Amino acid sequence: xxxxxxxxxxxxxxxxxxxxxxxxxxxxxxxxxxxxxxxxxxxxxxxxxxxxxxxxxxxxxxxxxxxxxxxxxxxxxxxxxxxxxxxxxxxxxxxxxxxxxxxxxxxxxxxxxxxxxxxxxxxxxxxxxxxxxxxxxxxxxxxxxxxxxxxxxxxxxxxxxxxxxxxxxxxxxxxxxxxxxxxxxxxxxxxxxxxxxxxxxxxxxxxxxxxxxxxxxxxxxxxxxxxxxxxxxxxxxxxxxxxxxxxxxxxxxxxxxxxxxxxxxxxxxxxxxxxxxxxxxxxxxxxxxxxxxxxxxxxxxxxxxxxxxxxxxxxxxxxxxxxxxxxxxxxxxxxxxxxxxxxxxxxxxxxxxxxxxxxxxxxxxx
Ligand code: NAD
Numbered sequence: 001x002x003x004x005x006x007x008x009x010x011x012x013x014x015x016x017x018x019x020x021x022x023x024x025x026x027x028x029x030x031x032x033x034x035x036x037x038x039x040x041x042x043x044x045x046x047x048x049x050x051x052x053x054x055x056x057x058x059x060x061x062x063x064x065x066x067x068x069x070x071x072x073x074x075x076x077x078x079x080x081x082x083x084x085x086x087x088x089x090x091x092x093x094x095x096x097x098x099x100x101x102x103x104x105x106x107x108x109x110x111x112x113x114x115x116x117x118x119x120x121x122x123x124x125x126x127x128x129x130x131x132x133x134x135x136x137x138x139x140x141x142x143x144x145x146x147x148x149x150x151x152x153x154x155x156x157x158x159x160x161x162x163x164x165x166x167x168x169x170x171x172x173x174x175x176x177x178x179x180x181x182x183x184x185x186x187x188x189x190x191x192x193x194x195x196x197x198x199x200x201x202x203x204x205x206x207x208x209x210x211x212x213x214x215x216x217x218x219x220x221x222x223x224x225x226x227x228x229x230x231x232x233x234x235x236x237x238x239x240x241x242x243x244x245x246x247x248x249x250x251x252x253x254x255x256x257x258x259x260x261x262x263x264x265x266x267x268x269x270x271x272x273x274x275x276x277x278x279x280x281x282x283x284x285x286x287x288x289x290x291x292x293x294x295x296x297x298x299x300x301x302x303x304x305x306x307x308x309x310x311x312x313x314x315x316x317x318x319x320x321x322x323x324x325x326x327x328x329x330x331x332x333x334x335x336x337x338x339x340x341x342x343x344x345x346x347x348x349x350x351x352x353x354x355x356x357x358x359x360x361x362x363x364x365x366x
Pocket of ligand 1: 013017072073074075076077090093258259274275276277278279280281282283288289290291293331
């Protein structure tokens with residue numbers, strides 16, 4: 001079994017936040033003699049600049065020979081308002097997901113108690129919310145046939161799903177529901193879309209194998225509303241690619257900030273772990289990005305790719321310790337946070353490393 005972890009820092013704040021995800025992995029590796037081997041690769045805008053390709057073959061080969069990949073973010077503002085650009089950073093992300101067969105994106109959404117005031121939602125609505133999202137990642141409208149007419153008067157994107165694509169992620173979601181509160185919301189748009197009718201059919205069929213799991217089918221527009229009306233009604237949420245993309249950004253408010261949410265993408269052998277936020281060009285290079293989502297992604301990486309659950313829990317608790325001590329990056333500060341406690345990317349990263357060391361020295365692993 002390889003112990004190789006490839007770091008794809010990417011664009012914008014990607015390098016600033018992955019630096020801390022990497023430091024945490026290196027530290028855990030050294031402490032527990034894991035012999036992790038680290039490699040690095042280019043993806044996104046930085047890869048286009050260097051090679052003309054948002055996912056150079058060299059990067060893909062490195063990832064294919066790894067056990068896990070830690071990714072920062074891709075994206076650059078120079079592409080945002082220029083539809084004529086046919087080579088784009090985000091293509092690197094879509095292609096790596098497809099090439100590594102990462103069909104399931106897992107996004108745990110919960111709030112650290114200390115951050116309840118940082119969310120735009122009321123504390124009484126948030127307290128106790130704990131959702132596990134399963135977003136399909138290699139199918140649907142982001143991968144369907146698309147085009148734009150030469151006169152730019154018509155454009156189309158198509159949404160397509162095969163039964164097997166729905167089955168394999170549905171099985172993972174049911175298995176997770178069995179280990180949690182045995183409740184699964186399948187989110188679709190079956191009143192309008194054929195792909196959603198197929199989706200609903202598959203989920204219904206597979207639910208027979210899991211009679212203990214309560215299955216609730218919900219339309220995506222209703223789910224968007226219910227998520228912020230009463231997030232505690234959800235346990236496991238299963239949904240298609242684009243719906244999951246949008247809903248999990250919305251759900252980031254349940255955790256206080258986009259800067260707090262990790263994710264895992266799994267499928268075949270290699271797992272890819274990344275914060276759910278983008279490259280945040282508006283705050284790049286200012287040492288104000290929140291690295292905690294990336295640090296928590298490193299915890300997910302250890303848990304899922306290396307089965308190091310205790311070590312992963314220790315990282316999560318170290319993050320909690322730092323928040324309990326009152327430290328905040330700007331995005332998770334609220335009106336009650338003293339100015340002196342609002343610190344930068346590197347400072348909060350250093351605090352987490354220190355908290356991790358203290359926890360491990362005390363052997364308070366669980
Ligand atoms: P974004 O997630 O980059 O930023 C949205 C807002 O959240 C911004 O105000 C940003 O400053 C803030 N934010 C994001 N991450 C933060 C962090 N760690 N700490 C503090 N604040 C944070 O989304 P966007 O602005 O819509 O997109 C910017 C670029 O990122 C685009 O090019 C987009 O295509 C790309 N993108 C990439 C990914 C990815 O790599 N997985 C995901 C989403 C968007």
